[in-house]
Structures are given as structure tokens and as C-alpha cells.
Amino acid sequence: MTYVVTDACTKDENCVAVCPVDCIVSNDESEMMFVNPDECIDCGACSAECEYGAIMAEDDVPADKMQFVQVNADFFQNN
16 A cells, blocks of 8 residues: 555545546545555655645554554455
8 A cells, every 4th residue: 555544534535636546535434535555656646735644655654543554455345
């Protein structure tokens, strides 16, 4: 997984608008967006656009937010 969305996400979808490969999605049940690890091209546009700091490179995810690496992966395995 290249980029990870954490719990700071407000689901305002600015990140979706700048993603060149449309790999950021959500559903009605979720309170956050998710980056599809199989489609992400590691461009960083979503991270730069997120004014809440909710999206970061997997290598930059702090220890207290590491569970969101799996949360993002699980979303695509279950949907």
C-alpha cells in the first residue's frame, strides 16, 4: 500500500478530485475515504490536497496510527 488514510479523514473528497487514477473511494457506511493499494500510483497528490493531514505515505504513518494500514487494506478485501 502506497498511501494510507487515517482517522483524521473528514470525507470531504478533495483528495478524490485530484487523484489521477481514481483510486480513492468510500461507501455510505464508512466515515472515511480509502486508498486502493492496487491502483495507487504513488503520486502524492491526495496527501498534498488533504488539509487535515489524514493521508500519508505508508512509511510515514506514525506508530499510533499503524492500524489504518490494515483498515485501508481490509476495506478493499471486503468490498
